[in-house]
Amino acid sequence: MKTTVRRLAIGMASLLLCLALSAHAEAPLTIATASPAGVYHVVGRALCRAIDTPCRAQPSDGSSANLRALRRDELKFALAQSDLHQYAVQGIEGFRHIGPDTSLRSVFSLHSEPFTLVVRRDAGIRSFEDLEQRSVNIGNPGSGQRGTMLEADGCPRLEPQQLPPGS
Numbered sequence: 001m002k003t004t005v006r007r008l009a010i011g012m013a014s015l016l017l018c019l020a021l022s023a024h025a026e027a028p029l030t031i032a033t034a035s036p037a038g039v040y041h042v043v044g045r046a047l048c049r050a051i052d053t054p055c056r057a058q059p060s061d062g063s064s065a066n067l068r069a070l071r072r073d074e075l076k077f078a079l080a081q082s083d084l085h086q087y088a089v090q091g092i093e094g095f096r097h098i099g100p101d102t103s104l105r106s107v108f109s110l111h112s113e114p115f116t117l118v119v120r121r122d123a124g125i126r127s128f129e130d131l132e133q134r135s136v137n138i139g140n141p142g143s144g145q146r147g148t149m150l151e152a153d154g155c156p157r158l159e160p161q162q163l164p165p166g167s
């Protein structure tokens with residue numbers, strides 16, 4: 001069995017166990033995902049199809065937004081990048097201003113997230129230095145992708161509320 005399929009199977013089994021133990025199991029389950037165009041939303045929909053309870057994969061603004069909604073008790077289940085989950089638990093990086101959230105628990109890990117920068121062949125970009133004065137999409141505000149990019153070496157470490165307009 002491939003690693004990703006195995007992780008998904010373990011994740012679904014874990015989610016089913018959580019549902020069985022949850023006091024809210026009889027209510028419709030909502031799993032916050034991310035953009036409907038992204039992989040987390042596809043996974044959320046697959047999880048909903050795999051369980052025998054009313055379920056909905058809810059698009060959201062991404063991992064950071066999901067972790068904040070969990071903290072406010074607006075959600076019971078959400079998908080989030082593991083690095084942002086760790087930041088939320090420790091109350092560091094983009095979660096420094098609200099402090100640690102030690103109530104968060106990870107049910108399963110979906111996949112690792114390698115970093116790949118893709119450019120057109122004719123763009124004249126051969127290194128990171130060539131990106132100076134270029135426009136680069138680092139992800140939507142609140143997304144795990146953006147959080148990862150803001151933590152990359154050489155990038156400014158900005159809190160979400162400090163982002164310049166239009167970034």
